Amino acid sequence: MSEKYILRARRNDRIARWIITAGGVAIIATVILILVLIVEVTLPLFLPVGAEPLAEVSLPAQLRHEDVLLLDADEYMRDGLVLTRGGRCVFFDLKTGTVKHTENLAEDASRGEALACSRVGAQQYCMRWSSGLVTIVTPDFGLSEAENHGVAKPYAVEELQSIPASVEPGEIATSVARYTDEGLVTRVDLLANNTFRVAQRSVSTDLMGNESVEAYESLIDGLPGGVSAYTLDTQGEWLYAGTADGQLIRWDLGNLGSPKLVGAHKATEDNVPVTALEMVFGDVSVAVGTGSGKLTTWFPVRKTPEAVTKQLAPIHDLAPHDSAVTSILTSRRNKSLVSLGKDGSIHLDYPTSEQHLLSLSRAERVVKTGYTARGDGILALTEANRICVWRIDNPHPEISLSTLFGKVWYEGYDAPEYTWQSSASTDDFEPKISLVPLLYGSIKGTFYAMLYAIPLALFGAVYTSHFAQGRIRNVIKSTVETMAAIPSVVIGFLAALWLAPIIERYTVTFLLGIMIVPVLIVIFVMLIQPLRQRPFLKQVEQGFEFVLMVPVVLLACTLSYMLAGPLEALLFGGDLKQWLFESAGQRYDQRNCVVISFALGFAVIPIIFTIAEDALSNVPNSLKAASLALGASRWQTVWRVVLPSASPGIFAGIIIGFGRAVGETMIVLMATGNTPVLDMSIFNGMRTLSANIAVEIPEAPLGGTLYRVLFLSAVILLVFTSILNTMAELIRQRLRSKYGLNN
Amino acid sequence: MTDPVTTEESHVTPQKPAGGVKATSERPKAKPAFDFEPKIRIENLSLYYGQTRALFDVDMSMPAGEITALIGPSGCGKSTLLRTLNRMNDIIPAVRVTGTVAIDDVDIYSKAVHVDLLRKRVGMVFQKPNPFPKSIFENVAFGLRIHGESNRNSIEETVEKSLQRAALWDEVKDRLRENAMSLSGGQQQRLCIARALAVGPEILLMDEPTSALDPRSTARIEDLLDELRSDYTIVIVTHNMQQASRVSDWTGFMYEGYLVEFGQTEKIFIAPEKKQTEDYITGRFG
Numbered sequence A: 001m002s003e004k005y006i007l008r009a010r011r012n013d014r015i016a017r018w019i020i021t022a023g024g025v026a027i028i029a030t031v032i033l034i035l036v037l038i039v040e041v042t043l044p045l046f047l048p049v050g051a052e053p054l055a056e057v058s059l060p061a062q063l064r065h066e067d068v069l070l071l072d073a074d075e076y077m078r079d080g081l082v083l084t085r086g087g088r089c090v091f092f093d094l095k096t097g098t099v100k101h102t103e104n105l106a107e108d109a110s111r112g113e114a115l116a117c118s119r120v121g122a123q124q125y126c127m128r129w130s131s132g133l134v135t136i137v138t139p140d141f142g143l144s145e146a147e148n149h150g151v152a153k154p155y156a157v158e159e160l161q162s163i164p165a166s167v168e169p170g171e172i173a174t175s176v177a178r179y180t181d182e183g184l185v186t187r188v189d190l191l192a193n194n195t196f197r198v199a200q201r202s203v204s205t206d207l208m209g210n211e212s213v214e215a216y217e218s219l220i221d222g223l224p225g226g227v228s229a230y231t232l233d234t235q236g237e238w239l240y241a242g243t244a245d246g247q248l249i250r251w252d253l254g255n256l257g258s259p260k261l262v263g264a265h266k267a268t269e270d271n272v273p274v275t276a277l278e279m280v281f282g283d284v285s286v287a288v289g290t291g292s293g294k295l296t297t298w299f300p301v302r303k304t305p306e307a308v309t310k311q312l313a314p315i316h317d318l319a320p321h322d323s324a325v326t327s328i329l330t331s332r333r334n335k336s337l338v339s340l341g342k343d344g345s346i347h348l349d350y351p352t353s354e355q356h357l358l359s360l361s362r363a364e365r366v367v368k369t370g371y372t373a374r375g376d377g378i379l380a381l382t383e384a385n386r387i388c389v390w391r392i393d394n395p396h397p398e399i400s401l402s403t404l405f406g407k408v409w410y411e412g413y414d415a416p417e418y419t420w421q422s423s424a425s426t427d428d429f430e431p432k433i434s435l436v437p438l439l440y441g442s443i444k445g446t447f448y449a450m451l452y453a454i455p456l457a458l459f460g461a462v463y464t465s466h467f468a469q470g471r472i473r474n475v476i477k478s479t480v481e482t483m484a485a486i487p488s489v490v491i492g493f494l495a496a497l498w499l500a501p502i503i504e505r506y507t508v509t510f511l512l513g514i515m516i517v518p519v520l521i522v523i524f525v526m527l528i529q530p531l532r533q534r535p536f537l538k539q540v541e542q543g544f545e546f547v548l549m550v551p552v553v554l555l556a557c558t559l560s561y562m563l564a565g566p567l568e569a570l571l572f573g574g575d576l577k578q579w580l581f582e583s584a585g586q587r588y589d590q591r592n593c594v595v596i597s598f599a600l601g602f603a604v605i606p607i608i609f610t611i612a613e614d615a616l617s618n619v620p621n622s623l624k625a626a627s628l629a630l631g632a633s634r635w636q637t638v639w640r641v642v643l644p645s646a647s648p649g650i651f652a653g654i655i656i657g658f659g660r661a662v663g664e665t666m667i668v669l670m671a672t673g674n675t676p677v678l679d680m681s682i683f684n685g686m687r688t689l690s691a692n693i694a695v696e697i698p699e700a701p702l703g704g705t706l707y708r709v710l711f712l713s714a715v716i717l718l719v720f721t722s723i724l725n726t727m728a729e730l731i732r733q734r735l736r737s738k739y740g741l742n743n
Numbered sequence B: 001m002t003d004p005v006t007t008e009e010s011h012v013t014p015q016k017p018a019g020g021v022k023a024t025s026e027r028p029k030a031k032p033a034f035d036f037e038p039k040i041r042i043e044n045l046s047l048y049y050g051q052t053r054a055l056f057d058v059d060m061s062m063p064a065g066e067i068t069a070l071i072g073p074s075g076c077g078k079s080t081l082l083r084t085l086n087r088m089n090d091i092i093p094a095v096r097v098t099g100t101v102a103i104d105d106v107d108i109y110s111k112a113v114h115v116d117l118l119r120k121r122v123g124m125v126f127q128k129p130n131p132f133p134k135s136i137f138e139n140v141a142f143g144l145r146i147h148g149e150s151n152r153n154s155i156e157e158t159v160e161k162s163l164q165r166a167a168l169w170d171e172v173k174d175r176l177r178e179n180a181m182s183l184s185g186g187q188q189q190r191l192c193i194a195r196a197l198a199v200g201p202e203i204l205l206m207d208e209p210t211s212a213l214d215p216r217s218t219a220r221i222e223d224l225l226d227e228l229r230s231d232y233t234i235v236i237v238t239h240n241m242q243q244a245s246r247v248s249d250w251t252g253f254m255y256e257g258y259l260v261e262f263g264q265t266e267k268i269f270i271a272p273e274k275k276q277t278e279d280y281i282t283g284r285f286g
């Protein structure tokens, strides 16, 4: 029987060991898996831009590269098109180069031949004809029956605008044109005598459906230098011109018929000419390429805080070419831009993050490039009359470590800043994704919460474990347990809707109370020490001494309440908020750090208290007895024996509380106002990393930049807490070997 | 364990001149009338743990500069009685004490007595060695520091002296900075004695100081007690009859909260007056 019993015991042992091992391994595996999954989502943020060569074909229809005015592709990277000098639009298969359709845009001979062509909007091209006419056209890529629900769609080119010249075609050097949905058509010609001729035609329709046309013409002459490049924004409101001696000039065309010079700036050193100008997506920045190969983006900023008007300034320096920049093409998705050097090198850059994303080149010199409107394809036409196509995988050009953690100069800002603003109502909005304000918010909130929670929790734990008597100890412990059980949403809700208004109303009282209460308590304790042996005080049961404190605390509160009014009048001219705003330039947020300190502190106190109390009560009674038997007072015993012995546990409690405060979401979400500001003031709110995830995740499209950045903040939170825990564990081990007990 | 008669070792019970003992009491409650100068005088002492009474009208005196042993079956109140002498019972909730405990004729339960100062005069060594998880040096210096001594030299001096008195100095003098937890059980207990001696007590209370130790360590501690004898008034609780007979001058036998018999050790062990005492000593006890 005993033999059998032993065998059974052994078997049970083995099974138990397996189960326990399996459980442990499963937990570790799960944690690692979670980490891997999260990191995997964030990884594409930092992957280099991919350029996959898609095809290389000969120019269709025996065209030569000199004939090609413009290259583009459809949004599926299936068909390409070239606009030719002959005024034709040739659609061809990108993979094979076979011509699918050719459309003659010249209609009749009166238009002459096409001289130049540039991209205007997403897939619109502005063509200038030798007759002086300018047309804006858009291609329509055909679809087969299968592709288009059984109805074949033919290839076509639609003409959107046709703007005749009002001067002799021979006088025109180059032209560009823009039109808006509101019916404003703008055409700017650079005339042979280095003068701009601006023609604006505004068509407005009244309620009755009557059209009225107003046409304006104006000349801009006396230009400081020969214009070597110029461009218009998509609305035709701003005219930018670069000169052969390196100046960048800007005119405001908003006032129809009277263009206004806004500023001229030196854009290059050594009077190198400006060779390429293009508006970056969003119409705020202009990309400037020079004869020496420099590539910069400019946008208007207020140079000094007092300045009324904004002046163009060079903001971002991009990777230079080895030779003159001949053309710049921009994406209509984000601010990426493709530039072509005279030597045929193609660069893909992102201005905001100043990242050079990609360099492409061919054995034969590239003479023209195309950049799809979506920014997902680059086409290159070489001297050898061949077209190369790359599929570009560039989902997160705006993200780099320096944009996440460094200052970034965004359009519309007057200086580089740490900014978090992930979304806005407009399409051309650029997300601003600095994590610094969020990290700062997390640390700030945690700091103030711990400032309040640590002393309270530790004093409470010391009192409960070593001074309070049985009954009162049970009351405290169960109260704290209840505290821990309160859902954080309830705490956040109360803090935001109940506490915040009260604190707003009695700010000075609160601040005064924070100072007066502890001071009065200390004074009271010092006064009462000599009286301790008095019979009257002896009647107060040990562990109930706090009852004596009640009147003191009440007195302190009343005192702060009564002093608050006069003090506010004396120091802050009667209104703290006003004073703050006027003399310190600080706003007073209702949901501020004081509120968070209480609310988050309230959530953290039970954790610190419970762990610390545990550690303190686990200090063996024999140690306490040894100390007391040597004549140490209760306080000396706690301070010199109990606290050092419990320090590893207390420390663990604080760190775990800290981790909880950093990760706490609901309370900060509700009680902070969630403004991502960098401001140490206790009267401001904040936005924490964790709350940010909660706020933004519903709006973050799956796989998008924001989505991945939110995952990145999760990784940061995770890494932060694990570093914290590791650190805590290390320090704990050291403390334990120093003060700890054998077991 | 408590089998004193059959296993008498070579160790000889210290023969001490009995300083003119007159007579012993007849009843446990009767006031003993010895003609020594009592260092500690206990009169009519009763103690209650809440509703339970643990000591019944104990009357007893302990002579200065001698060792008094308290023996008795488990749960009879020896430790309780010992703890009344330095008021360690105060930290137990709901303890009530009536009667008098006087040290040098001053009632230690009177309002005028400061507990912390009382405990400085009345040191205590516990059953299980309980050094602080600090260095050996800091363990001994602890008492000095809490009583306000801050002079380094004088602390070092006292630590060395105390360790020497506790017969530990030679073993630890090269490792004073090491954690006291690294010492053996016997060394730890001697460290606790040194720690108690460092604050300069007049009385040493020992509650089964050797029950957790091996015979060698026990013998060392007993030798130590012998050396400390004349300088301190020692009260020791023990379950070891041999130990009581070996080290003590006086012995009190307690039973169920009563002090049954008290007298010179020789007398108690050789010719006890009470049947209960005799039964207990000879091991015939239940």
Ligand SMILES: Nc1ncnc2c1ncn2[C@@H]1O[C@H](COP(=O)(O)OP(=O)(O)OP(=O)(O)O)[C@@H](O)[C@H]1O
Binding pocket: B049, B052, B054, B072, B073, B074, B075, B076, B077, B078, B079, B080, B081, B092
């Ligand atoms: N803290 C306490 N609270 C309540 N009752 C106690 C407490 N300590 C001791 N007692 C009770 O008082 C009586 C005497 O206990 P005491 O510890 O003094 O016995 P003892 O003689 O030292 O026993 P032992 O030889 O086992 O140590 C016992 O009945 C015990 O249950």
Ligand SMILES: [Mg+2]
Binding pocket: B078, B079, B080, B207
């Ligand atoms: Mg005992």
